[in-house]
Amino acid sequence: MARYIGPKSKIARRFREPIFGPDKVLDRKNYPPGQHGNARRRGKQSEYATQLLEKQKAKYTYGVLERQFANLFTKAASKEGITGEELLKLLEARLDNTVYRLGIAPTRSAARQLVGHKHVTVNGEVVNIPSYSLRPGDVVAVRERSKSLEAITNSVAGKQINKFSWLEWESKELSGKFLNLPSRDEIPENIKENLIVELYSK
Known part of the structure; x- marks a missing residue:
């Protein structure tokens, strides 16, 4: 990779x-x-x-x-x-970026590693390709057996209220929905x- x-x-x-x-x-x-x-x-x-x-x-x-x-x-x-x-x-629609934006990982490189190690699912299916391009309506979640991982629990514990309007976060399920592609003024970079x-x- x-x-x-x-x-x-x-x-x-x-x-x-x-x-x-x-x-x-x-x-x-x-x-x-x-x-x-x-x-x-x-x-x-x-x-x-x-x-x-x-x-x-x-x-x-x-x-x-x-x-x-x-x-x-x-x-x-x-x-x-x-x-x-x-x-x-x-770039924002990439899976690794979305995992980072959702707060599942503290950095994009950490998000890339989580995806590569099969800790993340898209619409219930494990996806281990960081560059996977999400579509509106896709649900990104932490794999069931990975929810107790220290790296993930620490990152989610320090997560602020969802500040990205194109994402919807479910803290109990450790999952988020990619609602739509963001407009330029919503992208903070x-x-x-x-x-x-x-x-x-x-």
């Missing part, structure tokens, strides 16, 4: 955002990594560099590698509507999707 396994704090420092979750390093070193990270960089970033950085941010945020991301963009471009927004909707579209349009 392909995934990014490199240093996460280094990536978070590059974007100056906690894209892998809360990171104490950002409080101490709020500047880019590397020998000259704390020095003022000369010149201005090129248009291409800005667009590429935005694409990389989206990839790392959702835990998607290059080929998968390119395939999702192609799929988004074929849909009616604004391509950038359609891309974010497809700080991503400038128009820059990604411009990059792929070159």
Whole structure:
């Protein structure tokens, strides 16, 4: 199962955002990594560099590698509507992202692991593909024999009231329903999707 396994704090420092979750390093070193990270960089970033950085941010945020991301963009471009927004909707509809949004796992990488280890069901059937694309009405739940897992109980215990309007959470059943694809203003990620579209349009 392909995934990014490199240093996460280094990536978070590059974007100056906690894209892998809360990171104490950002409080101490709020500047880019590397020998000259704390020095003022000369010149201005090129248009291409800005667009590429935005694409990389989206990839790392959702835990998607290059080929998968390119395939999702192609799929988004074929849909009616604004391509950038359609891309974010497809990313939000991924099973691992939804497990994370529901609070079953504290991070997307933890959600990806739970799915890969067959702890999650979709409409009653075990699905172990993190990139599985959910459809409106699909019910995502913790597998019956996995409900006592410490990682899941701890995450659910610290869960706040459901703050995502496109998801419906049933705490007693440890399940949630994917109601619909979210609109752009409902997605909280700080991503400038128009820059990604411009990059792929070159």
